[in-house]
Amino acid sequence: MIKYQSVNIDFRLDFKKLAKWIKKVIILEGYEPGELFYIFCDDSYLLEINNKFLQHNTYTDIITFPSSSNQRIISGEIYISIQRVRENANLLSTDFEDEFARVLIHGVLHMMGYDDHSDEQRKIMRSKEDKSLSLRLL
Numbered sequence: 001m002i003k004y005q006s007v008n009i010d011f012r013l014d015f016k017k018l019a020k021w022i023k024k025v026i027i028l029e030g031y032e033p034g035e036l037f038y039i040f041c042d043d044s045y046l047l048e049i050n051n052k053f054l055q056h057n058t059y060t061d062i063i064t065f066p067s068s069s070n071q072r073i074i075s076g077e078i079y080i081s082i083q084r085v086r087e088n089a090n091l092l093s094t095d096f097e098d099e100f101a102r103v104l105i106h107g108v109l110h111m112m113g114y115d116d117h118s119d120e121q122r123k124i125m126r127s128k129e130d131k132s133l134s135l136r137l138l
Contacts, residue, residue, distance in 0.1 A: 004038035034075030078107035
């Protein structure tokens with residue numbers, strides 16, 4: 001089950017098609033979809049989460065909190081700053097919908113164990129994101 005809510009920001013979307021795509025990516029990667037909860041928020045809300053739980057005093061577009069005790073089941077909370085996604089889309093000269101989809105799946109990939117701390121990890125993560133994005137339109 002994939003759900004979402006907005007906090008501190010007026011953001012609505014038809015999430016059914018995106019949820020179907022996210023589940024498809026999870027299954028194709030060899031995992032089982034569990035309970036995923038997306039929280040769409042503003043920069044200040046996500047900064048507060050970043051400070052409180054990760055002790056980072058920086059803005060970010062996404063924070064992921066996995067919650068499954070079974071590594072094969074993808075469950076947890078994914079917080080996304082819509083403000084940051086919009087700004088990143090502008091900086092990268094891409095449209096908001098594409099950047100938003102990339103961030104949605106980025107959090108899921110983190111729950112699968114992919115990371116982005118080193119150049120090599122970022123390269124693998126980007127490849128997985130690109131592959132996932134190609135499935136979005138199918």
